[in-house]
Amino acid sequence: MAISASALPHAHAEEHHAHDHEAELRREHLMLDPKPRGELNAMVMESMTSTSWKFWVVAGILAVIVAVALFGAWGYMISEGLYLSGKNRPGYWSLFLVHTVFWVGISHAGTFVSALLRVFKVEFRRPFTRAAELMTTFALAQAGIQIFAHMGRVWLAYWMFPIPNQRQLWVNFQSPLMWDFLAINTYLLASTMYLFLPLIPDLAMARDRSTGWRKSVYRILALGFRGTEAEWTHLRIALNIFAFAILPVMFSVHTIVSWDFAVAMRPGWSSTIFGPYFVIGALQSGVAAVGMVVIVIRYTMKHMDYFIRKEHFDAIGKLMLVISMGWAYFFFNDYMIQWYGGDSFTDALLHFHEAGPGGWIWFMMLITNVAIPWLVLWNKAWRRNPVLLFSVGLLINVGMWAERYIIVPVSLQINRMPFLWGQDFRPGIEVPIFIGTVAFFVLLYMLASRFLPLVPVWEVQEGQMAHSIRRYGKEPVVSVAELE
């Protein structure tokens, strides 16, 4: 029998332990580690204004990529024709639609995560809701670019706007593309308002702490917010309405995106489960993107190491794991129901997915969307490792890209006329245009980080006021007050 030779714990050591526990709590949780309000405001202002030369080098490179790869290539394609892209018959749609759905998916989760966590009063949300909401707006801009690039005659895109006109033409509200157009515009408007509302107090804070052109712009944007009781009450009511209302809007909008495919008469597309499958797919890619964005701003911006902590990585990692399980469930459902249907064309398509020339993409999708998150994100230490979490987020986005790739160009190769089944698919000018939209997204985010407070500092202050550590005997206990 082994003999334990450790010293007996005594009263003093226990007190020391309890003290450690409290320090650990404060180190771990932003809400328990309060700073004076003035100091927080100054930190956020400084994170916006302290710009190193490296920032401008990166921004310059991105701007060149945007100018050449996005607008240059796109302009060339507009003047030459869509033959520069990899489309043919039967692959009438291809990477532009893949990338539209990709960006719409990413954008949906930004506002969704923020609204969901706000509705459920999840306290760790406070420092990164705005980073997620900004992602929505900028990713939707990229989705718009992709869908316009997809059009054969983009210079007539305004024909899709339902505005009274002297052409005596109206739009076809029976078309899923029309639903899609209206739904995405609704979402853009709603999410931009939802982004702007909690921004108002921070803009007022910035207005009171800046000079020059910044002050004049902030003065206009802050809408004369002074922080009176009535203003706060109105803001809270409006935020509450928007946070609740935007959740069903998000679900309906991405369901409508899925209807572009689900209502079409095609094997592999006309699947009744596509609505929730697309919604969970959007969350899968979007939450992973929120994780990536949060990690990047944590390590590149000044003072962000105070606001964004390991607890946030941990929480986002858990969310990614849960959503990955949800995605696997819906993927299985979709596959199972299509296979069980027994339609011979669908059978041929499912076989083509796995064993066709793009079969490796199908398997890569399952590995990066399911296997890797499930293996990595179980582990608390791994979730809290920024490099690992960033890599998993990136891989999930690669997997979600692959999912849309399987749905659009790969599924289009199989139709009901076997004479025109395709095998060949070459990506063309879509590749530089996609790289251009990625660069544009990052560039917009970088420029916004110089101008908008990326941390909703009033929400952090509110949370820190509500939290305190009480002692019950020797044990520190976290207590949260209900402020609203």
Added chain:
Amino acid sequence: MASLPKIPEYKAEWAEGEAGRWGIAIDMDLCTGCQACVAACSMENNVPFVGEHDAGYGRQMAWIRVERLWEGEYPEVKATPFQPVMCQQCGAAPCEAVCPVFATVHSQAEQINLQVYNRCVGTRYCANNCPYVARVFNWADYSNYPEPLANQFNPDVTVRRRGVMEKCTFCIQRIHKATDQAKAEGREVRDGEVQPACAQACPADAIVFGRLDDPESKVSKLSKDKRAIKLLEDLGTQPRVTYLKGGYHGNLG
């Protein structure tokens, strides 16, 4: 007050099973697969040549194609009969509902499916939703022929530019010419008076065009033949093209 002219609806207004107005019957036992219909259609309708490279990549623009498939493993190979496929002018066309700008609509007069090139913005949704894969897209300005070649264009048919969808029209310009002539003479169009380019060029007379709402027309009789089938009829698209089933051609027929 005179009643307002009726605006054409976006899709078929008639009940399922109704015959439609114009139709084609194709006898697959007669078709020799000579592709004369493909060439004639391209010349009549200003269908551009896309060149070897683009054609190899699946961007041919012919409005009609002669399908043939092989079944089985070599040497036990059976060839299916030749099957010319063009737009089936569906009574309930899946392409019409999905166009966001009404660029593909159903015509009241001819009861066929029209493609309005000027209105098309090129979303290509109609092509994805067509179960017969009958539509082709102008991926580039393929019709920019050098000068003497541009004289071959048929002046009765629009030359399409890049970015618009197109498809078989049952040679609607010929239908109009014949109906105008008949109207001027105060009579109905006679059976066989109007022929699309494919039917006119077919050396075996495998393609027969005419009015489906005239029970005495040749195409109506052929459509009621016991060999008559319609492509993907179970989808409920009400196609206006009838195929008369052919036999297999034996080994490599």
